[in-house]
Each structure stands twice: as C-alpha cells, then as structure tokens.
Amino acid sequence: MTSYALRRLLIAAPTMFLIVTLSFFLMHLAPGGPFDADASLEAEVIANLEAAYDLDKPIAVQYGLYLKKIVQGDFGPSIIYIDRTVTELLSIGLPVSLKLGISAILLALLIGSSLGIIAALRQNSSTDYAVMGVAMTGIAVPSFVMAPLMSLLFGVILKVLPVASLEPRGALADSLPALAPITPYIMPVIALALPQIAILARLTRGAMIETLRQNYIRTARAKGLTQRKIVWTHAMKAASLPVVTYLGPAAASVLTGSVVIEQIFQLPGMGRFFIQGAINRDYPLVLGIVIVYALAVILLNLIVDLMYGLLDPKVKAN
Amino acid sequence: MAFFAAQREAQEALMADATAIKGRSLWSDALRRFKANKAAMAGVIVLGLITIGAVVAPSLSPHSVEDLDWMNIGAPPSLESGHWFGTDDTGKDMFVLTWMGARVSLTIGIMTTAIALSIGVVYGATAGYVGGRTDNVMMRFIDVLYALPLLFFIIILVTVFGRNIYLVFVAIGCVEWLTMARIVRGQTLSIKQKEYIEAARASGAGPATIIGRHVLPNVVGPVIVYVTLLVPTNILVESYLSFLGLGVKEPLTSWGVLISRGANSIETAPWLLLIPATFLAITMFCFNFIGDGLRDALDPKDR
Numbered sequence: 118m119t120s121y122a123l124r125r126l127l128i129a130a131p132t133m134f135l136i137v138t139l140s141f142f143l144m145h146l147a148p149g150g151p152f153d154a155d156a157s158l159e160a161e162v163i164a165n166l167e168a169a170y171d172l173d174k175p176i177a178v179q180y181g182l183y184l185k186k187i188v189q190g191d192f193g194p195s196i197i198y199i200d201r202t203v204t205e206l207l208s209i210g211l212p213v214s215l216k217l218g219i220s221a222i223l224l225a226l227l228i229g230s231s232l233g234i235i236a237a238l239r240q241n242s243s244t245d246y247a248v249m250g251v252a253m254t255g256i257a258v259p260s261f262v263m264a265p266l267m268s269l270l271f272g273v274i275l276k277v278l279p280v281a282s283l284e285p286r287g288a289l290a291d292s293l294p295a296l297a298p299i300t301p302y303i304m305p306v307i308a309l310a311l312p313q314i315a316i317l318a319r320l321t322r323g324a325m326i327e328t329l330r331q332n333y334i335r336t337a338r339a340k341g342l343t344q345r346k347i348v349w350t351h352a353m354k355a356a357s358l359p360v361v362t363y364l365g366p367a368a369a370s371v372l373t374g375s376v377v378i379e380q381i382f383q384l385p386g387m388g389r390f391f392i393q394g395a396i397n398r399d400y401p402l403v404l405g406i407v408i409v410y411a412l413a414v415i416l417l418n419l420i421v422d423l424m425y426g427l428l429d430p431k432v433k434a435n
Numbered sequence: 436m437a438f439f440a441a442q443r444e445a446q447e448a449l450m451a452d453a454t455a456i457k458g459r460s461l462w463s464d465a466l467r468r469f470k471a472n473k474a475a476m477a478g479v480i481v482l483g484l485i486t487i488g489a490v491v492a493p494s495l496s497p498h499s500v501e502d503l504d505w506m507n508i509g510a511p512p513s514l515e516s517g518h519w520f521g522t523d524d525t526g527k528d529m530f531v532l533t534w535m536g537a538r539v540s541l542t543i544g545i546m547t548t549a550i551a552l553s554i555g556v557v558y559g560a561t562a563g564y565v566g567g568r569t570d571n572v573m574m575r576f577i578d579v580l581y582a583l584p585l586l587f588f589i590i591i592l593v594t595v596f597g598r599n600i601y602l603v604f605v606a607i608g609c610v611e612w613l614t615m616a617r618i619v620r621g622q623t624l625s626i627k628q629k630e631y632i633e634a635a636r637a638s639g640a641g642p643a644t645i646i647g648r649h650v651l652p653n654v655v656g657p658v659i660v661y662v663t664l665l666v667p668t669n670i671l672v673e674s675y676l677s678f679l680g681l682g683v684k685e686p687l688t689s690w691g692v693l694i695s696r697g698a699n700s701i702e703t704a705p706w707l708l709l710i711p712a713t714f715l716a717i718t719m720f721c722f723n724f725i726g727d728g729l730r731d732a733l734d735p736k737d738r
Binding site: 128131132135136139140143144147253254256257258259261262264265266268269273369372373376377380381391392395396398403406407410411414 | 579595596678694695698
C-alpha cells in the first residue's frame with residue numbers, strides 16, 4: 118500500500134514538470150507579447166518593461182530562470198495587476214475557488230448518490246424515471262444556462278439571494294442573519310454542482326443495481342436481513358467504487374466549471390484571474406494558476422487512488 | 436422404398452425451410468433492438484430535423500444574417516414582423532442567428548470528434564496491438580495527460596494563437612482523444628487473443644493488415660457509442676469557450692455565443708437566452724438518448 122502510494126507520488130513529479138514546460142512554451146512561443154496591445158507605449162518603454170520581466174532574454178534562458186524560481190515557490194510578479202505578485206493574487210483567488218469547488222463536490226456527492234440509491238432501490242418505478250429524467254436534464258442543460266436562469270428567478274424576481282456580488286443581500290440574508298455570510302455562495306455552488314449531481318446519480322444508480330444482483334446480496338437476503346442493512350452494510354461499499362473513481366474527473370470538471378461560474382456571479386476566484394491573465398498574456402499569472410490547478414487535480418487523483426486501494430480488495434492485495 | 440421417398444421429402448421440406456430463414460447478423464440484431472428503443476429513435480428523428488433545419492432554415496426567413504432591423508430592436512418573438520424568434524439588441528433576426536449557430540455548433544461537434552476519433556483509434560490500436568513495453572509507455576503518457584487541466588490548455592491555445600474556428604477544431608480535437616484511445620486499446624488487447632487473429636497471422640498477414648482488417652472492425656461497437664457521447668461533449672466545450680468570449684468570432688455565431696449574449700440581457704429579453712439554450716439542450720438530449728440506445732443495442736447484457 119505504501120509503495121503504491123509512493124509510486125503514484127513519483128508519477129506526479131514528471132507530470133508537474135510536463136505541465137509547466139508545456140504551458141510555458143505554449144505561451145511564450147506564440148507571436149506577440151503582453152505589451153503589444155498598448156499602442157501608447159514607446160519602443161524604449163517596452164524594451165525596459167520586457168527587461169524587467171526577463172522577456173528580452175532567449176526563451177531557453179527564460180525557461181531556466183522560471184524553473185529556478187518556481188522550485189523556490191516564487192511565481193514571479195503579475196504583469197497586468199501592477200505591483201502584485203502572482204502569489205498574492207493566488208492567495209486572494211484560491212480561497213474563493215476552493216470554497217466553491219469543495220462545497221459543490223460535497224453537495225453533489227450527498228445529493229447525487231442519495232438520488233442514485235433511491236432510484237436503484239425502486240428500479241423501473243415512476244420514482245426511478247423521475248430521478249433519471251431530472252438527471253438527464255442536469256446533463257443536457259449546461260451550468261452557464263442554469264446560472265443566469267437561477268439568478269433571474271431567485272435574485273431578480275424573488276429577491277431571495279444576492280446577484281453577482283459578495284455582499285449578503287436579499288430576503289434570506291435579511292430573515293436569517295446567521296446564514297447571511299454564505300448567501301452569496303448558494304447559487305454559484307448549486308449551479309456548479311448540478312451537472313455533477315446528475316452524473317453521480319446516474320453512476321450510483323447503475324453501480325447499485327449491478328451490486329444488488331450479486332450472489333452475496335442474495336445470501337444476505339436469504340439470511341433474512343432487512344433491506345436497510347443489506348443496502349448500507351453490504352451493498353454500499355462495492356457500489357461506491359465507481360463513484361470514488363469518478364471523483365477525480367468530477368474535481369477537474371468542477372475546476373473548469375468554476376471559471377464560468379465565477380465569471381457569471383462576479384466572484385474574485387482563480388478562474389477570473391485565469392481568463393484575465395490569458396487574454397492579456399500575463400505569463401506568470403497564467404502559469405501560476407495552471408500549476409495550482411494541476412497540483413489540485415493530481416493531489417485529488419492521488420487521494421482517490423488511495424481510497425480505491427482501501428475499498429477494493431483486489432487492488433489492496435496487489 | 437416408399438419409406439425412403441417420404442423421408443427424402445421430409446428432408447427436402449426441412450432444407451427449404453432452413454434456407455427460407457434468413458440468418459441474422461450481430462448488426463441486424465443490434466439495429467432491431469435500437470429501433471425498438473423509442474427514446475433513441477425520437478432522438479434520431481429530432482436530431483435529423485435539427486440538422487435539416489441548420490441547412491435550410493436560414494433561407495426560409497424573410498430576413499438575412501446581416502440585416503439590422505432598426506424598427507425592431509430587442510423585439511419579442513412575433514409572427515407579424517417575420518421575426519419568429521424575436522430580434523437581438525442590434526435588431527438581428529434570432530431565427531436566422533439560431534439556425535446559423537446550429538450550423539457552427541453541429542459542425543464543431545462533428546469535426547472535433549472526427550479529429551479525436553482519428554488520433555484515438557490510431558494511438559489506441561497501436562498501443563494495444565504492439566503491447567508490452569511500448570503499450571506501457573504509451574498508456575503512462577495518457578495517464579499524465581489525463582491529470583492535466585486540459586480545458587485550460589484549450590483556453591491558453593485560443594487566447595495566445597488568436598480566435599480562429601479551425602484552431603478551435605484542432606484544440607478541442609487534440610484534447611478529447613484520450614478516452615477514445617483507452618477504449619480502443621482495451622478492446623484491441625482482448626481481440627488480439629482471439630483465434631482468428633492467430634489464423635490471420637499464420638496465413639502471413641502483416642500487422643497493418645491485421646489491425647486494419649481484423650481488429651478495427653471488431654472495435655467499432657464501443658467506439659460508436661463513445662462517439663455519440665463525444666459529439667455533445669465537444670459542442671458543450673465550444674459553447675463554454677464561446678460563453679467566455681473565446682469561441683468563434685463574428686460574423687460566425689454558435690449557440691454558445693448566443694447564450695452568452697442572451698445571459699447579459701436576461702431581464703429585458705429572456706428569449707435571447709432561452710431559444711438558443713433550448714436548442715442546445717434538445718441536441719444534448721438527442722445525442723444522449725441515441726448513445727444510451729446504441730449502448731443497449733450493441734451490448735444487451737448491460738441493460
């Protein structure tokens with residue numbers, strides 16, 4: 118088990134290196150630079166600016182300098198946010214994105230797998246069809262359609278929740294002050310979680326149905342165990358395997374989804390910095406964010422692999 | 436003698452019956468099962484209508500894409516003005532825009548999937564067929580790519596190299612082939628063990644012939660299922676890019692571009708969001724129903 122974890126960690130290092138290299142050269146080899154758009158700048162000013170950001174050196178030298186810096190944990194200065202280092206910007210954006218992403222995944226796990234189990238236990242009933250219909254809608258209607266519709270309904274028409282601001286406004290914050298601090302996050306989290314709820318409900322339903330057909334479940338039934346006991350102590354563990362496997366991809370799609378959600382709800386998360394940075398060619402900012410995102414995905418995949426090892430006796434034995 | 440004659444007669448009758456029964460291939464069985472699936476068939480019909488609409492509908496409207504109707508700016512859908520889906524905030528006809536968007540969105544879905552299909556099939560079949568160390572290295576490479584936040588690479592590509600519809604094709608296609616390669620490799624690995632591959636090798640067929648003639652035709656089932664699910668995924672990826680303002684550029688439009696603009700004027704003109712979003716959602720439904728139907732038809736044990 119430990120050697121398995123170590124081996125996974127060893128793969129993570131070259132993966133990170135590849136990510137840094139690929140994104141570095143992608144950004145730097147493209148024609149143009151960060152100061153081209155500003156036509157008012159004189160040639161000498163641009164030359165000075167480029168010298169300040171090491172952009173005048175050959176690309177191989179720049180790459181070497183960059184690698185040296187990030188190994189020391191220094192992501193460099195941002196180009197568009199003057200006087201800010203990338204680390205500072207990350208420390209603003211990361212907490213917002215983390216709050217969003219983690220809440221969305223937890224919500225999706227809770228609701229998605231419950232719906233899936235309910236549907237599986239009443240297979241081919243009207244409850245099953247209703248749950249699967251809702252799940253299909255969740256997959257077919259993307260979050261960037263759901264989010265504006267939600268803010269129109271709950272923010273503009275019903276005035277329950279704040280729209281596009283971190284200020285706790287709206288009926289809910291007024292009537293329940295205890296909930297006020299989380300009100301700005303309610304809609305973004307739901308919008309982000311909806312597609313994942315849909316996918317997880319379908320996954321859990323399939324896995325549960327498959328598991329309930331196994332011989333050991335029949336044995337448990339023959340022993341006279343209650344349905345509740347069969348589902349929770351015998352079927353849950355095996356049925357949760359595909360769900361655990363999906364957590365890695367789920368995290369990746371929540372990360373990418375949060376870029377759009379942060380844009381729609383105007384939240385100062387990493388996604389907004391990323392889009393701003395990419396459009397304005399802020400090399401250090403974009404690279405810094407890509408690195409943090411990749412680290413998050415790799416870390417989560419590692420955790421998923423380890424959980425898988427604990428849950429699945431076949432993997433555990435190896 | 437009479438006994439033998441009777442027996443021969445009976446035998447001939449049986450033979451005639453036997454030739455009258457048509458053998459059913461795996462594919463005709465699958466087709467029969469697919470046709471019995473109402474949701475999937477509905478998906479095929481609706482998707483067919485949308486495709487036909489994308490080709491002919493823009494020319495049915497009295498308005499064209501360039502027309503700016505100054506008398507009807509941000510007008511709701513109405514039959515009298517000829518703006519059946521209303522107009523946007525520049526007075527352009529939404530009916531024409533929506534169907535032009537359908538052209539771009541469907542084309543992008545199909546083209547990117549074609550790119551992903553070609554890369555994935557070649558890569559997966561090679562890895563699975565060659566096997567051993569080569570397979571190991573090729574699959575580790577895919578593992579590494581899987582861990583990348585690939586959509587961010589698409590965004591970097593599109594922002595850095597300029598927004599160009601062909602670049603969007605290539606960027607999405609080059610990123611979405613990983614799962615395809617894994618599926619093809621897995622299938623190839625199991626097919627490789629079959630006797631008919633050994634027979635082909637014994638009769639002197641080279642690796643390229645074996646892969647092309649004997650392996651790939653037997654991989655088609657799972658690949659078709661995945662393709663029908665990849666097309667809507669890629670349409671969504673393009674809409675996502677367009678929503679961020681990074682997709683196709685004017686004068687081209689796509690459902691994502693329309694949804695993005697509609698989201699800004701949702702309070703004053705909700706139809707600008709609702710119409711393209713409905714088309715997108717219906718298309719997603721169709722592809723998903725078709726994909727589920729195909730999976731059930733080609734692999735009945737999973738039902």
